[in-house]
Amino acid sequence: MRYLDLVLITLGVPIFLLMGVSATGYLAGAGAWLMLRLAGVGLERYVRANPDARREVSLRLAYLITRVFLLALTVVLVRRSAGKDAALASLAVIVFAFTVQLVISFVDRPRSR
DSSP, rough: OHHHHHHHHHHHHHHHHHHHHHHHHHHHHHHHHHHHHHHHHHHHHHHHHHHHHHHHHHHHHHHHHHHHHHHHHHHHHHHHOOOOOHHHHHHHHHHHHHHHHHHHHHHSOOOOO
């Protein structure tokens, strides 16, 4: 359930391409999301292996800021190279994946008693 966003993006590729969504935009958004999610998984493993509260907060904050910047940069670059429709497709994939990941993080988080 933790990787539901990646599963849904992968399953959505043929459906959206058959609907006529820009392949460049969809694949750019999905690729950027996938790479940044993998970086996040690597960060989680590193933080668990090296428990230092200050370092954890710093790394998580740096990751979040960098992630937002790189996702926005992806949309801007797709817009410049492939046009508005491709940029909109890229943005839609990113927003959808973010929303799914956010919901899963709320459902999957540890509960206090």
